[in-house]
Amino acid sequence: GENVEQHPSTLSVQEGDSAVIKCTYSDSASNYFPWYKQELGKRPQLIIDIRSNVGEKKDQRIAVTLNKTAKHFSLHITETQPEDSAVYFCARGSARQLTFGSGTQLTVLP
Amino acid sequence: DAGVIQSPRHEVTEMGQEVTLRCKPISGHDYLFWYRQTMMRGLELLIYFNNNVPIDDSGMPEDRFSAKMPNASFSTLKIQPSEPRDSAVYFCASSGSDTSNYGYTFGSGTRLTVV
Numbered sequence: 297g298e299n300v301e302q303h304p305s306t307l308s309v310q311e312g313d314s315a316v317i318k319c320t321y322s323d324s325a326s327n328y329f330p331w332y333k334q335e336l337g338k339r340p341q342l343i344i345d346i347r348s349n350v351g352e353k354k355d356q357r358i359a360v361t362l363n364k365t366a367k368h369f370s371l372h373i374t375e376t377q378p379e380d381s382a383v384y385f386c387a388r389g390s391a392r393q394l395t396f397g398s399g400t401q402l403t404v405l406p
Numbered sequence: 407d408a409g410v411i412q413s414p415r416h417e418v419t420e421m422g423q424e425v426t427l428r429c430k431p432i433s434g435h436d437y438l439f440w441y442r443q444t445m446m447r448g449l450e451l452l453i454y455f456n457n458n459v460p461i462d463d464s465g466m467p468e469d470r471f472s473a474k475m476p477n478a479s480f481s482t483l484k485i486q487p488s489e490p491r492d493s494a495v496y497f498c499a500s501s502g503s504d505t506s507n508y509g510y511t512f513g514s515g516t517r518l519t520v521v
Binding site: 328330338339340341342345385389392393394395396397398399 | 437439448449451454456462497501508509510511512513514515
């Protein structure tokens with residue numbers, strides 16, 4: 297599948313501030329966009345996902361937005377906490393295959 | 407549900423040796439994926455199966471790598487002979503048949519070190 301570009305590669309925020317991670321894709325067939333959180337030495341875990349017929353989805357402090365026309369989607373974390381520190385991966389899905397972005401190392405500073 | 411189970415958790419082997427990684431997907435999931443994770447290349451899809459049949463193995467780096475899924479509850483990824491550049495974390499993931507939401511569940515991974 298085609299690549300997913302993810303930015304930034306590293307992000308540091310103060311506890312309580314918001315964090316935004318952005319991904320872009322080029323494959324028009326992509327119809328599913330999950331986000332994974334990977335803590336050091338652990339497995340990637342699904343934290344939120346969005347389908348191509350939805351523009352925004354929210355779950356407590358995290359939200360994902362999708363702009364199909366521009367082919368980009370973003371993860372928003374509000375009121376960040378130290379336990380949010382991890383690597384976050386976006387992915388795009390097409391025909392049941394997921395192609396992952398390169399990851400964003402988020403550090404929440406106390 | 408015990409989730410996706412991988413073994414071993416860690417494997418250290420000498421160059422040239424055969425390595426076999428094992429995976430048990432979540433019961434009822436009919437898709438199984440093998441990924442490799444390195445700092446340089448991130449998460450790379452190696453191969454995936456649907457109903458025990460290999461669908462796409464274009465990510466398998468070379469003939470030294472092979473994968474099988476003899477039944478719905480077991481898959482193996484074999485490297486023979488192993489090389490130091492194969493050192494990575496290998497993840498297995500499984501997914502169900504919901505066509506609108508196919509987020510993967512990953513296993514804990516196998517950290518492979520080839521010396």
